[in-house]
Amino acid sequence: MIKLAIIGFGNVGQGFAELLIKKRREIEKRVGKFKVVAIADSKSSISGDFKLEEAIEIKKKTGKLPEDRIAIEIVEGEDYDVLIESTITDIETGGAGLKYIKTALKRGCHVVTSNKGPLVVAFKELVNLANRKGVKLMYEATVGGVMPVIKLIRKYLAICEIERAMGILNGTCNYILSRMEEEKLPFNQILNEAKELGIAEANPSYDIEGIDAAAKLVILANTIYDCNFKFKDVERIGIDSITPEAFEIAIKRGYTIRLIAEASKRVLKVSPRLVPINHPLAVRGTMNALMLKTDTAGNIVVMGRGAGRKETATAMLSDLIEIYE
C-alpha cells in the first residue's frame, strides 16, 4: 500500500486528488494499491480514514480542512511514502515548500512537486539530498505543464547531447502575443482582455516580465546540464514594450514575435524573439512548446497545455507512477 500525503490543497492539490479519484483503477493496475493518509494546507488538515471526495467538499465549502494540525506537522510527523507538494511558489526564498520537500527527503520519502520555487532556489541541494537518501524527487509539473519535458530529457534523450533548448514556457505571454499578432491591438488592451478571461493575473508582472518563464528555464537547464543555475543567471526581458508596429513589421517579413526561453550550457535567456510564422515554436494561445536540439535525434519538439488543473495533475500523476513502476 503506497501512502500519499498531499501538502497544499488549492487548485493543484485538489486537482490531483480529483484525478486520483477518477483514475484509481488505472493507477492501481500499474503501481498497486494506494491511500492518501493525510492532506494539509498551511492552517489545517485531514488524516486517518477519510474519503478524498469529502476532503475536497469540505475544503471547497469551508475554505479549510477539519483538523488543526498544519502542513509542517503532517510533513514531519505523518507516516507516508510520497509527499505530493503543491504549495504556493516563492522563487526568491523557496517558501514553505522548500522546507516541506527537504523534510520529506530527509525522512527518506519520495517527493512529487508542482512547485517551482524550491527547485529554482535549491536545485542541486535537493537533487543531491534525494540521491543520498535513495529516494526520488519528481518535478515534471514545474516546467511546461503537461508536456513531458523532464521525462523526455531524463529518459528518452538520456544518451543524447542536448545542445540547446528553446521554448514557450509561459501560456499567458503566449496568449497575449498571439492575440496581438491576430488583432494588431496594443499590448495593454490585450492584457486587460486576458485579465477578464482569467488568463492573466490581476498583477500580471510575474508572467509578462518573464519571471515565470525564467524560473522554469532554470529548472529545465539544471535538468539538462546537471548544473546549478540560479534565477539571477537568466538574462530576462519581458513582453510589455512590444508594439503593434513591431508585429506589423515582423508579419510582413514572415515572422511573428514570441517570448522564447532558451538554454544552452552557457546562456540562459528569456526574451521576445522573432520566430518564423511556420516555426514549431510559433504556437498559439496558451499552449506551451519546447524544442530540443540534439546530436543524434535532431530537433525534437513537444507541445501541450502549460497550465490547468487537470493537466498539472496529470503531470504529477505521471511522476507518481514513474516512482513505482
Place this chain on the structure above:
Amino acid sequence: MIKLAIIGFGNVGQGFAELLIKKRREIEKRVGKFKVVAIADSKSSISGDFKLEEAIEIKKKTGKLPEDRIAIEIVEGEDYDVLIESTITDIETGGAGLKYIKTALKRGCHVVTSNKGPLVVAFKELVNLANRKGVKLMYEATVGGVMPVIKLIRKYLAICEIERAMGILNGTCNYILSRMEEEKLPFNQILNEAKELGIAEANPSYDIEGIDAAAKLVILANTIYDCNFKFKDVERIGIDSITPEAFEIAIKRGYTIRLIAEASKRVLKVSPRLVPINHPLAVRGTMNALMLKTDTAGNIVVMGRGAGRKETATAMLSDLIEIYE
C-alpha cells in the same frame, strides 16, 4: 554483461552499431556493460571477438560479413539477451523479420525492432508471446522515427484515455506536400525532385499511396487501444491526385493539405486532409508529427525526424536502455 545480436546490417543496423560505438560510455553508465556477440544479415555474419568498427568496415567494403552462418542460424543458435532486429520490412507476410522476432521471444530474449512488417502482421501474437515469456518487445523506431510516441503512450499517458491520434507519419509525403504548398508546382514535378534528392524511392508507391503511413498507424492504434487492427482495417487514400489548384483553394482559405493518419477506437484512416496553416500538424519538409487528444492532458503534440540513420538508431537505443533501466 548484456549480450546483443544485431540482425539486419543495412543502413539501420549499421547506424545502430555506430551509435553503440559513439555512445558506449553513456550507455554503460545507465545499464552496465554490453557486448555485440553477433551480427548477421541474410547471407553472412560475424561473431565471437570482433570490433564493431571492423564489422561495419568489412560490410561496407565487401557487401557482406566474413562468416557463413546466416541470420536465422544466429537467431536460433547464438547466446544473446537482446535481438536487435532491423531487416527489410514486409507488411504483407511479416517477412523474415517475423520469424526472427518470434524465435528470439520464444527463446526468452528481449527484442528491439525497427521493422514494421512483423508488428503490422502479428501485433497481438507477438505482444502476447513476449508477455508470456516475460521479456520485452520494443518497437519505438517503427512509428514516427525519432519521436518518442510509443513511450509517450505506454508510459507518460498510460493513465490517460487517448480519444484520438492524428499524425504525419510519412516524411516523403510531407516533403512533397509542403513543397507543393510553397512552389505551386504539379505533384509529379515535385516527386521527381524528391527522387533526385533521395527523399523518395525510385518506386515511390509505398510512400505516396499511404501504405507506409497506414502500416505505422496500425502499430500505433494497436498500442493505444490494445487491439489487433490489421493493415486491411485502414481506409487509405494516397496523395498522387492532389493538384496545385487544390492547394491554391486551400491556401486562400487559410489551410494547407497534409497526409493525415488518424486513429480512434473505431476508425483507422490515412488520407489527404485540409489542415489550418497554423495547426501543429501543418509541419514542413520531412518532419513527422503526432497529436494525441487525451481526457486529462488535453492535446499533446510531438514532432521529430521521421526517418534517418542516426534518428532511427537513437529510437532503438532508447528501447534498449528502457529494457534494462
